[in-house]
Amino acid sequence: MQSVTYCGAKWYLGGAIDTGNDQSYPALWSSPDTRHWHTEPITAHTYYGQRALLTSLGCRNGRLAAIGAKPGGAHGNPRVTSWWQRGDTTLVDVDAPFELFGGPSAVNVGPVHGGPNGWLIAGNRTGGPAVWVATDPRTFTLIDHAPHLADGDGWTGLAQDVTWDGDRWVLVGGGGYRTHLHQQPLAWTSTDGHHWTREPVPGSTEFADLQRVVAQPGGAIAVGLRDNTFGAWRRTPTGWTETGTFGRQSPTGTTSARVLSLTVAGSHLAAAVSDGSTLALWTSPDATTWTQLTLPTNVTAGGGRSIHVHGSGDTLLLTISDATTSTIWSTQTLP
Helix, strand or coil: CEEEEECCEEEEEEEEEEEECCEEEEEEECCCCCCCCCCCCEEECCHHHCCCCEEEEEEEEEEHHHHHHHEEEECCCCEEEEEEEECCCCEEECCCCCCHHHHCCCEEEEEEECCEEEEEEEEEEECCCEEEEEEEECEEEEEEECCCCCEECCEEEEEEEEEECCCCCCEEEEEECCCCCCCEEEEEEECCCCCEECCCCCCCCCCCCEEEEEEECCCCEEEECCEEEEEEEECCCEEEEEEEEECCCCCCCCCCEEEEEEECCCEEEEEEEEEECCCEEEECCCCCCCCEEEECCCCEEECCEEEEEECCCCEEEEECCCCHHHHEEEECCCC
């Protein structure tokens, strides 16, 4: 499992079924209560859609949109597919032009999110951060080389996540001046997905970036790396401020430290992270004070293992996956 969301009174999990010999097919599961799960119908017409891993699920007006990918072609780059949900809940792939998501300018295609006026996918092209926008998930349009979003004026950036905060899209990532060694956090905002404003974010003397972002009534919260710890930032009407730090990157880690997912459950934030050696779950009531929770099972980083969290109401859903199996837990009590 690689993605989880709550949409139209159902929990959804997205991923793929591995049939061996590097073969797989996309899979989607749903549950009304986190306990009883069943598979949802999928119709894939394209070659890579029939083999895709569903990496991101988004929700708008009770309907899903999804992003999937499967390595392929001469260089083994991810072949990205987008998906829409029919009225009978069937997830259907879109036969889109190759260069919409791929081609010589492709870098990566990130998460998809729903907003009041449509959909937005965060990602990057060789010219810097880019987004894809749509009112109908069957017809995404690439917005690259947008002023104040794409690289320019000595800046280079990498977008990693996006959310709708109630008034605008908030896109987060990292980057900085090409002449500077250390990466710094970056954020961009837009009311329509086409026109963007870059916003200053307090940084670090070493390395910092924003990797995941969620909306909250007091302002969007972003979590990422801050020097050798994990850090949180809040967007307020007067700008971005640093809040708390938590955890520590492992000095003996075999993989890169990163924030895997960030969500809100009840009045608490929950962040799933990898310190490079182990995977962990942290919660906070205010983005300042953080508490590490004990996972149902210890999980080391690497080897295709991952954890994801998603909240709806007071319920927090946790998935722990390795290369072959996935396990689901839920709770309605967070410290």
